[in-house]
Amino acid sequence: MFGDMMGMMGKLKETQEKVEATKARMDTVMVAEESSDSLLKTTVTASRKIKTIEIADELLEDKEQLEDYLILTLNKALKKAGEVYDHEVAAAAKDGMPNIPGLEMFK
Template sequence: MFGDLMGMMGKLKETQEKVEATKRRLDTVMIDESSSDGLLKITLTANRQIKTIEIGDALLEDKEQLEDYLILTLNKAIEKATNVHETEVAAVAKEGMPNIPGLDMFK
């Protein structure tokens, strides 16, 4: 019984380390998003850290329009990054979960 428990604990620790490694790797995965007319371009990591923002000159003339563009484009970029992040981390976590009867929520 304790051997099984120790084996599960070891597997959980290994899975946790793999999840952390995946999160570090996601710092290098870049997500690009642009406004429909290309006047605003945003790049962020799959860990949702903004790396670059490029603003077209036409947007600099209208503060309200720029704010709207930033909100829309940032939200789209964050949604994409979140999807990549959650998919990658869930895949690693699912792979390393021990087979515990009744806990099949990750399958």
């Protein structure tokens, strides 16, 4: 029993390291999004850091429209990035979890 507990603790430590490595890798995973008419394009990391914003010249003529485009497009990109991040981190955690009967944290 004690050996099983030590093995389980080791497995949990490995899982924690794997999750941390996955979180760090999310800084390199890029998610691209653009407005429906392609006038504004953005790229963010899966860890939700904005990397690029490309704005068509015609949007520069209307400040209010540009602001709307930025809000909509960035929110879509950040939502996608969050979904990628959550999925990858949960997968890393699930793969490393010991099989404890009755304890199903991730489905």
